[in-house]
Amino acid sequence: MAQTSDLLELKSTALTAKHIELGAKMVPFAGYNMPLQYEGLTVEHLAVRSGVGVFDVSHMGEFIIRGEGAFDLVQKVTSNDVAALVDGKVQYSCFPNETGGIVDDLLVYRIDNKTYMLVVNASNIDKDWAHVSKYNTAGVEMINISDKTTLLAVQGPKAAEALQSLTDINLSEMTYYTFKKGVFAGVENVLVSATGYTGAGGFEIYFENKDADKIWNAVFEAGAAQDIRPIGLAARDTLRLEMGFCLYGNDIDDTTSPIEAGLGWITKFNHEFTNSAALLKQKEEGVAKKLVGFEMIDRGIPRHDYVIVDAEGNEIGKVTSGTQAPSLQKAIGLGYVNTAFSKVGTEIYIRIRDKQVKAQVVRPPFYKG
Secondary structure (H helix, E strand, O other), X not given: OHHHHHHHHOEOXXXXXXXXXXXXXXXXXXXXEEEEEOOOXXXXXXXXXXXXXXXXXXXXXXXXXXXXXXXXXXXXXXXXXXXXXXXXXXXXXXXXXXXXXXXXXXXXXXXXXXXXXXXXXXXXXXXXXXXXXXXOOOOOEEEEOHHHEEEEEEEOOOHHHHHHHHEOOOHHHOOOOXXXXXXXXXXXXXXXXXXXXXXXXXXXXXXXXXXXXXXXXXXXXXXXXXOOEEOOHHHHHHHHHHOOOOOEOOOEOOOOOOOOOOOHHHOOOOOOOOOHHHHHHHHHXXXXXXXXXXXXXXXXXXXXXXXXXXXXXXXXXXXXXXXXXXXXXXXXXXXXXXXXXXXXXXXXXXXXXXXXXXXXXXXXXXXXX
């Protein structure tokens, strides 16, 4: 009975019925009933790398921060420099907490100089809202549009070709991490963003739930010549891992700092932000552990929480993400290791079923196609 009630408590996206109709294997994820896979992980993964695929990622959260003081609030709570943004530009960033960790990683969209959209992880929507609200001492207008927003990620090298007939926005001319609003599939005020979590190129498309079926159907009709396919969360995870992109809850969390996680590039110390003094000290003095990428030399697949050891079997860290990479046909992973073992080329060992399996530290991205 517990399983039935658990399923009843899961949230649906505006497209959940569509995924079930298409025969997707559905699983609980971040409180939502989400498609894990349709045809199978490897087929879907390779379809995105070489062609084009569509992910329903409507479980993600979207906050609008608007009005006088909007810039100051976003600049205070995020680690990157919001002043570097112009209208139509997107920025990857994180919310540092007060104790050296990360509340969440996010995208910051500058709509105009007084309006920003923050896109946050599904499992952290309530936590993030509370965190930003805590620093909103100036009474800046905050609107949580997560529950009424549908988000499709159309990813792959053929994405622009597949979608161009649906909009007057020139998709092939859009540069990475920019966005435009316009008419898409006959729907007005759709936000089209040249972003994604796959490293395969493509777009993320934001619109109201009421238009979900219309836009989903139009995308698949328009992309038929490019063999466009629906893609599940399983391939989303292997695609992001091949790029070395962090997954919140695995590779970064409330206890890992952006400096330890190799996110110094989104941590700009030309302005004050939450806990910036402590993070600057970390940057200047160094950290005891670092997030590294590694490839397996011996046979074995690393998994989350597997112990990483040195040649003598001393524990030096833990795996945070790992998989058999479909594009590479080799096993790869991310994990934190003592800084002495973080140099590219260092041999480390993953403890798999009481065996020490050899791996080597490499610099992500793993996939360089």
